[in-house]
Amino acid sequence: MAEATKYFINGVGIISPQKTYDPNVFLTDITRYDQNVLTCIAPDFKAYINPIQMRRLSRMLRIGLSAATICLRNSRISIPDGIITATGYGFLEETAKFLQEILVQGERQLTPTYFMQSTSNALAGLVALTIKCMGYNNTYASRGFAFENALTDAMMQLNENASANILIGSYDEAAEVQYKASIRAHHFKTEYVNNLSLFNTNTRGSIQGEGSAFFMLSGKPSESTWGILDDIHQVYRPEQGALSSELEIFLRKNDVTNKSIDLIISGASGDSQHDAVLNALINTFFDDLPQARFKHLSGEYCTATAFAVWLGASILKRQQVPEVVVVDTAKIARRPGTILIVNHYMGKSFTYILLKRI
Amino acid sequence: MSQRVFITGFGIITSIGKNAEENLRSLIEGRCGYGPLEVLDSIHRQSVLACEIKMDEPQLCEAAGVRHSGGFTRTSLLGLIALHEAISSARLSVEDVKSSGLISATTTGGIREFEKYYHELMDPTLSGDFERFTDTATSGEHCERIADHVGIRKYLGTVSTACSSSANAMMHGAQLIKNNKLPRVICGGSEALSKFTVNGFNTLMILDSEHCRPFDSTRNGLNLGEGAAYIVLESEDSVAQSRKNPIAELKGYGNANDAFHQTASSPDGAGAIMAMKLALDSGQVQPSDIDYINAHGTATENNDLSEGLGIKRLFGDSIPYFSSTKPYTGHTLAAAGSVEAAFCLLALRKGMIWPNLNYKNVMPELGIEPVTQLKRGISLKNVLSNSFGFGGNTSSLLLASV
Amino acid sequence: MNQTVDELIPEIREELIKQLNLEGMLPEGFDENTPLFGEGLGLDSIDSLELVVLLDRNYGIKLKDPKEGRHVFQNIRTMAEYVAKNRAHV
Structure with a gap:
């Protein structure tokens, strides 16, 4: 079996707080939120899930299974060779439901379905079961690196067999318990802001988002290729200077310079302090490059980089950068061929992802 | 690679x-x-x-x-x-x-x-x-x-x-x-x-x-x-x-999905067989090279039947020694895979096989029996450690002495 | 409060639809004698766990052995008969 040398994104399916579930529509109709919690705009689930199966599924399992199905249809693959999912929060909504029953009912007469749907691998198992995929199956639950682990894993699977198709997906939900914990931990803003002016705020904290995004990754291109995933790198709690030095190594390793990059997708979250670090890095390396941001559309959550990958892949496929993501419209000049995603999660987990046009 | x-x-x-x-x-x-x-x-x-x-x-x-x-x-x-x-x-x-x-x-x-x-x-x-x-x-x-x-x-x-x-x-x-x-x-x-x-x-x-x-x-x-x-x-x-002397080699591994049920294993052990077979193939060893299997063996009706049938189908007439160490530690869920890998490392080091405690009666559907008494002085070269889970996940690790 | 089997049947039917989210999904001709599992309604083992909880919550009946459920949960009538016989009298 041949080793993969490139990793092709051959399909996408994404459900997010924007109307993204139709792969043929690209951020034309933007939804505004005023209360700091951005929740998914879901399609009619009946188009993707049969009713008997649906009756017991939690909201997030419906969203996840639908996003996976959209991706499978978009990539014209009925059964992939492997399924890898990623989540930071896990199924906290179901976890909390079961927990509340335990506490309120004194550990009696509990609903088994809540428990079963609380495990982080419930979605990967559900997708496998639905399409009868017996291949490789894994789930990462690593907070700010879960989706990064999943991508790395998928790339390594393709290094063993380039012709494999690996379905990778993320999911994180804006569960009430998580939101309350995040507020307590000062991760989110306490004053209400309108998401579309997130980057005009100058306060600590971000806003809560959620979403599920699936990608079909293969070592071979197809008719439906969106773009190429070149490489990914994670930096955890960087010491002084490490963000720059690791970025330099990453760029050198992938043979790109700041001249050959056409667009930066920044994972700025609206948190004044964390964004300052990210912006300093971006300005040092790519001062004159056009820049896009996305967390005002998706909100912040552990696997938000999946939204960024979708955004990047869409820009590469359509050769169009929607105005709503552009930082400085004067700078969008070149045809996007190489995109670098620079993300941070809570100022602690940093990610570099390099995407290229096919 | x-x-x-x-x-x-x-x-x-x-x-x-x-x-x-x-x-x-x-x-x-x-x-x-x-x-x-x-x-x-x-x-x-x-x-x-x-x-x-x-x-x-x-x-x-x-x-x-x-x-x-x-x-x-x-x-x-x-x-x-x-x-x-x-x-x-x-x-x-x-x-x-x-x-x-x-x-x-x-x-x-x-x-x-x-x-x-x-x-x-x-x-x-x-x-x-x-x-x-x-x-x-x-x-x-x-x-x-x-x-x-x-x-x-x-x-x-x-x-x-x-x-x-x-x-x-x-x-x-x-x-x-x-x-x-x-x-x-x-x-x-x-x-x-x-x-x-x-x-x-x-x-x-x-x-x-x-x-x-x-x-x-x-x-x-x-x-x-x-x-x-x-x-x-x-x-x-x-x-x-x-210049270290490694204690063992992680020679192979397999991961598959049973795709049968949200919380139950398939009755024929299809996922279990796939995981074990992948582990053998990636380690380039034959079923006959396996000296011991630390089974997932949770003691649920469903798991042990499915896993047992899987072992039988993969190993045929020459079933290696196998046992579940769950009676010792209980099912430690996410930790079970590494806990039992550690038990396999101890087995390799000591040339011992850990008994499947509490076993008395053979399962009529299986007709194979685990190791029930501590075995000493066994030369172990290749051992498998199985771990299965909800969502159909099945995994198997191949650990080998060096 | 000693409901007869015939009184229990519509009640259990309603509870079952609620607990298992079966609203609008019952096949044509579904009645108290239609098998709940397999060829009939097509419920699965997770539903049967939910039915165990239903018996406990609504009637104070605790099934200890999941195998017992196979007989009790054949159809709505067998459930009603079981409830009539075993319900906890408060």
């Missing part, structure tokens, strides 16, 4: 011992951790017996070398104790640790503290000591917490595939090494008992109210357990540079 993956050390804490030495002694002496719950507060204390580590938070903090107020969950503390032992057993320097990756597995992470302080945490008007557990409920938290404590930064990952989690963590680590992404990865899992899991498994009606009996025709469910184990994986180059 040619790098071999060596094991240079490991650490373990379970209800039968808080380090490798104690676990070994218990395995040899047939001592189990099974009994009433004493540390966990639950109405099921006396009715749902389990394999609990009889140490409370201050005792665990002391063993882990952390301050009480630090906000370490029980999962993190168990993990840290095993991680410390793994690091010293592989004789890793501070620099070694810094350049290592950490792949840790858990299913419930900090749920135990979350359930304990739920009302306080959910009420924004309250403040107090409970706030150290403000953001510790998610699975990934424990991995960051213990990585921060020992100084690992290079690569972090949390795997959560139910009861096969830490086997998959080891696989991810092995692949990072094979792909030359890291010279050294510490892999394993940690799981603390909680009301959440005790009640969860109770609602599924797969807990035995008696001591579990894997592969016995009268088996009637599993016993829960808790614990943590970490295995240090190193590349060929890293081992050569440090």
Whole structure:
């Protein structure tokens, strides 16, 4: 079996707080939120899930299974060779439901379905079961690196067999318990802001988002290729200077310079302090490059980089950068061929992802 | 892609011992951790017996070398104790640790503290000591917490595939090494008992109210357990540079999905066979080369039949020695894969096979019997360790002596 | 409060639809004699766990052995008969 040398994104399916579930529509109709919690705009689930199966599924399992199905249809693959999912929060909504029953009912007469749907691998198992995929199956639950682990894993699977198709997906939900914990931990803003002016705020904290995004990754291109995933790198709690030095190594390793990059997708979250670090890095390396941001559309959550990958892949496929993501419209000049995603999660987990046009 | 993956050390804490030495002694002496719950507060204390580590938070903090107020969950503390032992057993320097990756597995992470302080945490008007557990409920938290404590930064990952989690963590680590992404990865899992899991498994009606009996025709469910184990994986180059003698090789691994049912295994063991076969193929060994299988063997009606049939179909007339060590430790869920990998490493080191305790009656559908008495003086070369889980996840690790 | 089997049947039917989210999904001709599992309604083992909880919550009946459920949960009538016979009298 041949080793993969490139990793092709051959399909996408994404459900997010924007109307993204139709792969043929690209951020034309933007939804505004005023209360700091951005929740998914879901399609009619009946188009993707049969009713008997649906009756017991939690909201997030419906969203996840639908996003996976959209991706499978978009990539014209009925059964992939492997399924890898990623989540930071896990199924906290179901976890909390079961927990509340335990506490309120004194550990009696509990609903088994809540428990079963609380495990982080419930979605990967559900997708496998639905399409009868017996291949490789894994789930990462690593907070700010879960989706990064999943991508790395998928790339390594393709290094063993380039012709494999690996379905990778993320999911994180804006569960009430998580939101309350995040507020307590000062991760989110306490004053209400309108998401579309997130980057005009100058306060600590971000806003809560959620979403599920699936990608079909293969070592071979197809008719439906969106773009190429070149490489990914994670930096955890960087010491002084490490963000720059690791970025330099990453760029050198992938043979790109700041001249050959056409667009930066920044994972700025609206948190004044964390964004300052990210912006300093971006300005040092790519001062004159056009820049896009996305967390005002998706909100912040552990696997938000999946939204960024979708955004990047869409820009590469359509050769169009929607105005709503552009930082400085004067700078969008070149045809996007190489995109670098620079993300941070809570100022602690940093990610570099390099995407290229096919 | 040619790098071999060596094991240079490991650490373990379970209800039968808080380090490798104690676990070994218990395995040899047939001592189990099974009994009433004493540390966990639950109405099921006396009715749902389990394999609990009889140490409370201050005792665990002391063993882990952390301050009480630090906000370490029980999962993190168990993990840290095993991680410390793994690091010293592989004789890793501070620099070694810094350049290592950490792949840790858990299913419930900090749920135990979350359930304990739920009302306080959910009420924004309250403040107090409970706030150290403000953001510790998610699975990934424990991995960051213990990585921060020992100084690992290079690569972090949390795997959560139910009861096969830490086997998959080891696989991810092995692949990072094979792909030359890291010279050294510490892999394993940690799981603390909680009301959440005790009640969860109770609602599924797969807990035995008696001591579990894997592969016995009268088996009637599993016993829960808790614990943590970490295995240090190193590349060929890293081992050569440090002039270490590895204790074993992670020679192969397989991961598949049964795709049969949300919580049950297929009756014919299709997923189990695929995982074991992939492990054999990737390690380039034949079924006849396998000397011992540490089975998943949870003692549920469903798992043992499915796994047993899978073993029978794959190994035909020459079934290797096999046993489940779940009666010793209970089912430690996400930690089970690395706990049992550690038991396999002890088996390889000592030339012993751990007995499948509580076994009496052959399953008529199977007609094969596990090892029921401690075996000594066995020359072990290749052993398999199986871990299966909800969601159809099936994984198998091939560990070999060096 | 001693309901007869015939009184229990519509009540259990309603509870079952609620607990298992079966609203609008019952096949044509579904009645108290239609098998709940297999060829009939097509419920699965997770539903049967939910039915165990239903018996406990609504009638105070605790099934200890999941195998017992196979007989009790054949159809709505067998459930009603079982409830009539075993319900906890408060």
